[in-house]
Amino acid sequence: MGGPEILLGTVSEYMIDGALSDVLSSRIHLDWRSRIMIARDVALHANNVVHFDIKSDNIFVNLRDAERGAVAKIGDFGISGPLNSKKLVYTGGRARGTLRRMAPELLITTGGHLFATQKLDVYSFGILMWEILTGELRYKNVDRELIKRGVATGKLRPDVPGWCDTEWRRIMEKCWSQKPTDRPTFTEIASDLLCLLARFSYGP
Secondary structure (H helix, E strand, O other): OOOOOOOOOOOOOOOOOOEHHHHHHOOOOOOHHHHHHHHHHHHHHOOOEEOOOOOHHHEEEEEEEOOOEEEEEEOOOOOOEEOOOOOEEEEOOEEOOOHHHOOHHHHOOOOOEEEOOHHHHHHHHHHHHHHHHHOOOOOOOOOHHHHHHHHHHOOOOOOOOOOOOHHHHHHHHHHOOOOHHHOOOHHHHHHHHHHHHHHHOOOO
16 A cells, blocks of 8 residues: 555566567578477477467567577466466357467357366467468468367368478377367477477588
8 A cells, every 4th residue: 555566577588589470470481490499499488387378479589599599488478377277268258369379179159168278378389380380370361250160160270381390290280189188288299399309400
């Protein structure tokens, strides 16, 4: 009462290249090692929290790190919550997040409610992997209602280009599985990406 206003914030290292969405839209070429490093950093950073809105706008990158080359951090934790927090994310047909990255269970327009689980973020992460791969924004010219129906029924997923690495594709498609129980954990994703990284450590 009557005291100074307290503002809370987070401090992170400076990400010199800004938002990943800007990097992708500028058509900067990302080699496979950079793609994997960015994706793995996001998986590691997301491991103990439910973010609700994992997307390239909320990923900040430094592509010129002296030791690692590419570094990524997640930002905008405004609607996030700790893992196992029992935070309500869906009620009465209203859900948190960005439509193009929403998991199917958030788009099924039945009554009731849904509590936060990491599987929601894992689905969004799969869409993020596709954007890192292609440099495109998925469903950008698709009607919102078509997106909702297509994703909710499992009939709409991004088209994977033929040149995609088979292991990257396997991880990505597992992440956007229709059933939450079929999606991996972020710990499993990070481990798989580390194995994939070893293949590209000495290549282009």
